[in-house]
Amino acid sequence: MLELANYNYFLDKEHKKLNKISFKFLNVREDLELPIKDWNNKSSRLWQFNLHYFDWSRSWLEEILLEKKQIKYLKYLPHLIDNWIDFNPISKGDGWHSYTLSLRIRNWILLFRFFPELATKKRLNSLWIQTCWLYSHPEKCHGGNHWLENIISLIISSLQFNSIKSEEIYEYAIISLKEELDSQILKDGGHQERSASYHILLLDRLTELAIIIEYFKQERPFWLIEKIHLMVEWIEIASLEKGRMPRFNDSPNNLYESNTDILNFAKSFLNKERKILTPVRDNLIDLIFSNEIKNNSNRYISIDNKLGIRELKDTGWYFLRPGSSWELVFKNGTPCPKHQAAHVHSDQLTFDLFFKGAPVFAEVGTSGYENISERLYERSGEAHNLIQFAIKSDFNKKKINWIESVEVWKSFRAARKSQSLFNKSLKINNKLVVSGENDSLKKINAAHRREISISLDIDGNLDFVLIDQISSRIDLYWRQWWHLGPKVDKKVLKNIIKIAEEKYGAKHTICETYYSEGFGIREKRLSLCLTGEISSGIKKIEIPVKIKNNCNA
Structure with missing residues (x-):
């Protein structure tokens, strides 16, 4: 079982005091009444997607791991998860869009691993249903980063369950991932959609996935390491001073946290060499540092002279x-x-x-x-x-x-x-x-x-x-x-x-x-x-x- 830091003592089971919560996405803040009965029909669909992602819960987790004082909204976690389940029936609304499913599935898994008492039967059952829905409703026809997000989530989620169906999902997804990476990652290491932001985002996802695969399967697939290696090299060539990246095509900088941290995360995995990371990534990389599995790749050497x-x-x-x-x-x-x-x-x-x-x-x-x-x-x-x-x-x-x-x-x-x-x-x-x-x-x-x-x-x-x-x-x-x-x-x-x-x-x-x-x-x-x-x-x-x-x- 994946063992991460346990912070159960932060969770608050009292629901009666929780009346309102504030979220800020895309530079727009909204105050939502609790329980959130309508997770859809927000003024901006992208803002609405961000609400369904549960990426905000990962940000809360980062704050806790930084050993800050109990953050104000952490006590809302159990209620917001149940709230989502209660007011998002299967197939209804953007919460069942394959992309929002992909991100939320991974975020819930992370929460359940850090806070085991969150993993109630109701919530685990919902996680499994969401995984099966994603398996039967992927964005394969669209391809691109969305399809990769689907595959990555299917692999990670299938490893959390022990059944014939979960094995079936894993085998299908791991084969699909290899095929898609061969197609979507260019010879120079870039992602085929030619967006620096989505490239960085996918490198972060693939590194996290590679760590989970190594932890559960005790293997480091060469084909996956090779693609991560190429993608790291691409970022180093493309990186401008002060951490900037080219903004060609859709490439908003606030799509990801820090390209430096994501680069360090990928290099830590490739070289099994500890670097300064954000707390969640640091906990994840800890999972494989004690592994004696042979590193099936050459050490990554950073590009120093770009003049x-x-x-x-x-x-x-x-x-x-x-x-x-x-x-x-x-x-x-x-x-x-x-x-x-x-x-x-x-x-x-x-x-x-x-x-x-x-x-x-x-x-x-x-x-x-x-x-x-x-x-x-x-x-x-x-x-x-x-x-x-x-x-x-x-x-x-x-x-x-x-x-x-x-x-x-x-x-x-x-x-x-x-x-x-x-x-x-x-x-x-x-x-x-x-x-x-x-x-x-x-x-x-x-x-x-x-x-x-x-x-x-x-x-x-x-x-x-x-x-x-x-x-x-x-x-x-x-x-x-x-x-x-x-x-x-x-x-x-x-x-x-x-x-x-x-x-x-x-x-x-x-x-x-x-x-x-x-x-x-x-x-x-x-x-x-x-x-x-x-x-x-x-x-x-x-x-x-x-x-x-x-x-x-």
């Missing part, structure tokens, strides 16, 4: 680091799997630039998943640092049909998705260069190639050159976006505007937009939109700009 150019070719991300804390990330590759477009953005050939971990030029980000105008904007091309084109003959229409590299629609849909035709990165003397081309303009018999070069002057300032080369048989209208970081002064845009107007006859607009680090977060900033026209033939728009190293001052 120069680093490529994640299968993911389609390129990292240029000339030194002095400047970092540029360029994107051009397969946008997403053909069958899974839920988290894709129209952001091919975009770039983000950082100095000392702070954004200088950065896309909007992801502030929510609701099907509203902000969601459509955040997924569109205009929310990213790229150039867009439209057929000039269509200009007199009421609405210009800007060509999107990915035709996104609604919250999680996409139609046509451009594919990469060319990518190249190289170092020329002290200059780092990246370039790429995709087929987004193929439907109008045109082509576009983007090249970015960066280098440092003797004072550590950045010399930045952006070149957009267009080949077209027809006249086109273009617009180019430059989105500033929230703390960057608009004076950075001065020379960009001057060159664009004097050399290319462009017009400019500086507008107030927003920058989002995660769900429920929107921070004001300025964005520049350059617009112009180009005639048929081969044309080039070249914008050189010097960016001083006090731009974030």
Whole structure:
């Protein structure tokens, strides 16, 4: 039996004093009357999902293990678990969605192991029913991170029970996991949905799963260790200063706790080497530290020197680091799997630039998943640092049909998705260069190639050159976006505007937009939109700009 710290003395069995509880998800707080009779029909469906996850109970557990005083809401745990069971009949509401089931199943198991007296017959029976429902209602047809979440939960939950059915579930899920990891984890270690946040989240889940498998089955599957190893290496290459990650596609930072802690968790498992971890992860890693099972993998050695150019070719991300804390990330590759477009953005050939971990030029980000105008904007091309084109003959229409590299629609849909035709990165003397081309303009018999070069002057300032080369048989209208970081002064845009107007006859607009680090977060900033026209033939728009190293001052 899985033995974890026992904190039974915190549990309160008196229900009459519990009248109200407050939850804060996605930067939104709601006070709920107890018992919660309606777990559904909240103002935001994603907020509602968070309520059903029971991830908040894991946060409470972290506080207890940190040996803080008894947290105010811990006494609510028995009642909230029973409350969920009583007011969420089988198949009714979002509590029976396969994704919410997956997360809640694992969180309940964790609670039952830390607080054995919580594991009453009623609650264990509900856990088993939820597991069987998930087994018969997986999200296999959708694939992606949701299907992996389903599989991971089925494996962990099946190991908590001892029956013919639980063995059946385990065998099915472990085979499915190997197949899906071979499919979903790219050769460069990235997850096929090309989202840093979901990649980090899945690494955390897979590490926890690997520990549970080793504890119960006394084995370390090589194929699982190999994928964890690759995913760790991917994060180390992609990690920016101050713990930031690229925000391409849907990648809200508050989807996970700390990429550093999750990295340490995975490395602790791979190397069987103790690192500083959050309390729950520390308790989990303790389960296997005394194991004498042979480590069927080479030790993981961290990537120390990331200066120069680093490529994640299968993911389609390129990292240029000339030194002095400047970092540029360029994107051009397969946008997403053909069958899974839920988290894709129209952001091919975009770039983000950082100095000392702070954004200088950065896309909007992801502030929510609701099907509203902000969601459509955040997924569109205009929310990213790229150039867009439209057929000039269509200009007199009421609405210009800007060509999107990915035709996104609604919250999680996409139609046509451009594919990469060319990518190249190289170092020329002290200059780092990246370039790429995709087929987004193929439907109008045109082509576009983007090249970015960066280098440092003797004072550590950045010399930045952006070149957009267009080949077209027809006249086109273009617009180019430059989105500033929230703390960057608009004076950075001065020379960009001057060159664009004097050399290319462009017009400019500086507008107030927003920058989002995660769900429920929107921070004001300025964005520049350059617009112009180009005639048929081969044309080039070249914008050189010097960016001083006090731009974030």
